[in-house]
Amino acid sequence: MTTLMDVAERAGVSKSTVSNVIRGTAMVAEETRLKVERAIAETGYHPNAIARSLKARSSSAIGIVVPDLTNPFYAQLAVGVERAASALGYAVLTANTECLPSTEEDAARAWLERRVDGVIIGGMSLASTLPKVLLDRDVPVVLASLGESDDPRLGVIDHDDAAAMEAIVEHLYGLGHRRLAFVSDHLREHAGERRYLGFKKALKKRRLVPIAIDDGATAVVAHNDMQAIATIDRLERRGLRVPDDVSVVGFDDVPLAAHNRIQLTTVRSDATEMSRRAVDLVVGAARESRHVSHRELLEVTLVVRSTTGRPPL
Amino acid sequence: MTTLMDVAERAGVSKSTVSNVIRGTAMVAEETRLKVERAIAETGYHPNAIARSLKARSSSAIGIVVPDLTNPFYAQLAVGVERAASALGYAVLTANTECLPSTEEDAARAWLERRVDGVIIGGMSLASTLPKVLLDRDVPVVLASLGESDDPRLGVIDHDDAAAMEAIVEHLYGLGHRRLAFVSDHLREHAGERRYLGFKKALKKRRLVPIAIDDGATAVVAHNDMQAIATIDRLERRGLRVPDDVSVVGFDDVPLAAHNRIQLTTVRSDATEMSRRAVDLVVGAARESRHVSHRELLEVTLVVRSTTGRPPL
DNA sequence: GCGAAAAATTGGAACGTTCCAATCAAAATC
DNA sequence: GATTTTGATTGGAACGTTCCAATTTTTCGC
Secondary structure: OOOOHHHHHHOOOOHHHHHHHHHHHOOOHHHHHHHHHHHHHHOOOOHHHHHHHHOOOOOEEEEEEOOOOOOOOHHHHHHHHHHHHOOOOEEEEEEEEOHHHHHHHHHHHHHHHHHOEEEEEEOOEEOOOOHHHHHHOOOOEEEOOOOOOOOOOEEEEOOHHHHHHHHEEEEEEHHHOOOEEEOOOOOOEEEOOOHHHHHHHHHHHHOOOEOOOOOOOOEEOOOOOHHHHHHHHHHHOOOOOOOOOEEEEEEOHHHHOOOOOOOHHHHHHHHHHHHHHHHHHHHHHHHHOOOOOEOOOOOOEEEOOOOOOOOOO | OOHHHHHHHHOOOOHHHHHHHHHHHOOHHHHHHHHHHHHHHHOOOOOHHHHHHHOOOOOOOOEEEEEOOOOOHHHHHHHHHHHHHHHHOOOOEEOOOOOOHHHHHHHHHHHHHHOOOEEEEEEOOOOOOHHHHHHHHHOOOEOOOOOOOOOOEEEEEEEEEEHHHHHHHHHHHHOOOOOOEOOOOOEEEOOOOOHHHHHHHHHHHHHOOOOOOOOOOOOOEEOOOOHHHHHHHHHHHHOOOOOOEEEEOEEOHHHHHHHHOOOOOEEEEEHHHHHHHOOOOOOOHHHHHHHHHHHEEEEEEEEOOOOOOOOOO
């Protein structure tokens, strides 16, 4: 690999000058700039980001943790993060944790060693120590689509789950449903908790309580689209028709939800916008070496398709 | 951030000794080991991977490029790569290129600067320069699910597309189909080309040629499942029934393909196995600083579900 | 208890940058 | 023409590791 020194020698200048040319940081005569640029082109030199990072004490990398990349919502989140980050010159390290505490710890350790400048958490286990571990070592953290947190050092960017759940329940209640169930991915998962709370609250307002799905529910609200789609699958294999026997509602509006054979009633959220904001927050904090401590709710709209209808008589 | 030196001072030994304790590389007395370990625990020290990388001239990171993370097949590939890599102590940098040459170039530049130890390519643009650019700088590269290549420095791990296409065509031909079409994602994409070749060959064997989908095809073979599912959507919105009017076949067997409302006939491939092998190859090559130059075909099986049937009379 | 061998520990030189203070050259001021 | 100002360029000291040769300490055979 060619180094700054190689380029300097070839161009007949000092390493400092080459560094100045590359980073456009100091004054350098037009003539020498040309010489150096030629030398760079000839040697095919690429600055060594590792050496730069060591000196700068900043890796220009951020981490993102998702529970399941296979879920298009998280995939979109990851894609958005990657795009926004690389536009700012940051690399992205992904951890697919499946909400396993041990995997989360592995990721934390690896990232701490690699000195990531910040972390975006898209999902985590129930009583995860991940945020605390990172924050305690002054790594800025933002929670994306994970609901509130009591740690003021944490950045939070989320959907307006309460409003969304109210809209969903209103829709179902209006159709005549009174026996509503909620399904959530893993009990161990952190997300969904807040949505469940919103769901319960919206029910309570109408003097209802959640029931179990096997308890004769006429409508089930899933905490995300993939879960909703899996629920449809399960119901139909049991011989129940959706929406004739039971209505199903999702959350996220993944592209698939609009598919002709699915047509899922769901809540639209903008993963791309969310990831853009999350990256801005975390990179901003990293650059000023402070914590994020900013919270924000994204608007959300109900999309009624064909998995919801009147309950059976 | 605490450094090796901080730990050394606290434990009252030299930095070399601390280094030896951490890496278990040289002999160190039990007593001092304990002292050092205590100091590490007290300071919450994490070795600085950046400094280590600089010295070792190896980043312990690999890159993976996928055209679209939102496609569950690539998501599975990415997840598999991440898991296998982190088990070996490697970090993974992901690039979602959408098969855009400019994005590919950006990724190449960023990765070259970050000195990735190897790259796994899961998809790329048609005449991509990515492999050459990387190989010329001695970065080992393996193509995953991308078909052959004429560059002997390239590692290749792929499905047995020819066998798969033969099986698909045999299945459709046996059902009575004679007017078959092939749909591929973007024309600009590299993948699918080989599958199309296999498709054509299997047709030719039966004295048939591919026709356009709008030309009254009774069966369409898609180059992957997501494309197949999108095709079903398009057909049904046009008022055609699947499989009564037209049969559809996919490729990959993403989890969704088994869904009750989809039940896609497809070819099962093992993204996880593929990513495991790809990581082994690329890491092995990196460790011995050589190119990969190994090619391997993974077996593949036809899964007949409910999107294929007899052609209309 | 002596010398040699083995075990344990150490300082310093890399790795490839950036950044600062210092130097050098050229232009401008009086 | 001596002096200041400005513009260009430079060497050396970090950044936090690893690795090697060298040194110090311990152990052991006799």
